[in-house]
Amino acid sequence: MAEITPAELPDNRTAATTPQVQRGVRFWGVFxxxxxxxxxxxxxxxxxxxxxxxxxADIGGGSQFVWIANCFVISSTVLQPLFGQIADIFGRRYPLALSIIVFALGSGIGGGSHNVGMLIAGCTIQGVGAGGIYVLIDIGFPKLEAL
Structure with a gap:
């Protein structure tokens, strides 16, 4: 049995053997x-x-401050696996666009809220969009190599 040296392994590439990839404007724009x-x-x-x-202090709800602070984080965390599966089915572009729209909608609701319930609802919707953004950016980056 012949012994394989580290130089023969495919993962042991040098600068001379690694191809240089030119990235265009589209790649850097998406990045x-x-x-x-x-x-x-x-x-x-x-x-x-x-x-x-x-x-x-402005809209009240001092007793519900825990939900104001945490509803964004909880809603973004819970739906990340679902966004991963949706991206496997439909690709990454359209779910990411939908996540951006949901994030913007939640931002509008949260920014225009006049009571605590509306603020919590806006932050929750915004968290759903952010969860999709988080996971789809991480999933979609290897696809960026093809641009």
């Missing part, structure tokens, strides 16, 4: 868009947490 989506989704969690005292 920048995904980065902005990830940033906006992550930023929303921290905005609610830091502005919660002012929000509860």
């Amino acid at each position: 920048a868009s995904l980065c902005v989506l990830a940033f906006i989704s992550a930023l929303d969690v921290s905005i609610i947490a830091t502005s919660l005292p002012k929000i509860t």
